[in-house]
Amino acid sequence: MFEIDKEKCIHCGLCVKDCSPKALQFNDEKIPVIDEKKML
Incomplete structure (x- = not known):
């Protein structure tokens, strides 16, 4: 499972x-979010 660590994210894109x-x-809020339907 992939997840974004919001505390470490620097919003670089x-x-x-x-x-x-x-x-x-x-x-x-410029935080990456995951679309689970598109995950490989």
Whole structure:
């Protein structure tokens, strides 16, 4: 299971950019959230 550590996240966007299935997107607080349906 993949999860985002919100305390360590610096909101740089690299995880969103590099996620090949496009399963990560930013929420309104600029924290990446996972779309479980798109996970491989």
